[in-house]
Amino acid sequence: MEKDILITELKKLLNGGTAHVGLKDAVANLPFNLLGERPHQLPYSIWQLVSHIKIAQWDMLQFSKDGNHQSPKWPDEYWPKETAPKDENEWDETIAQIDSDLNEFIQLVENEDLFAQIPHGDGQSILREAFQIADHNAYHVAEIVVIRRLLGAWKN
Structure with a gap:
């Protein structure tokens, strides 16, 4: 029972959480020509x-x-x-791979022992990797939203 609750909450977190925007929403309706922009001398673009x-x-x-x-x-x-994708196909393939890899990781969350140490690691577990993916993605998704705000391309 508790494991099911934990898995449900991890899936929500990995897909964008409930307290922050997920990647799909952060890049929705984003004009292709803005992917390579680095406003205010920021060190990277949305594409990067x-x-x-x-x-x-x-x-x-x-x-x-x-x-x-x-x-x-x-x-x-x-x-x-590169600050921008070479074409829209590269952009679409990148978004698709992120989604596919995330779904594959969620299958690990659903099917593996969340607490067992990964045999070839140095103390990591699937649970730790799930938190790390969610934390890392949320951090950079927030940067995407900030860049969109600076470019005037975010929701009002």
Whole structure:
């Protein structure tokens, strides 16, 4: 019973929580031409933030299920150098991969022992990785919302 409640709450948190916007809402109706903008000399664009979310979430997913997984090199391989996607197809594929990887991770949450240590880790568990994904994504999604506000492209 308690495990079911925990899983339900983790799924809500991973999908955007109840106290903050999720990625889907943060990028909804976002004009393509704004993806590469870096207002007020911010260090990254919305595209770079979304790409970073994709890479980091994929890394945490792979780590959680594959003892042979090699993480990208920090920080160079976690952040794209390009400020904008090359085309709308790349943007759509990136959003789709984030969604697909998140759904795959949620399957781990539903089917694995949340508290067991990941055998190839150093104390991590699926529960810890779930909190880390949710925390990391929420942090960068908030940055996306701020950039959208600065660009005048957020909800009023």
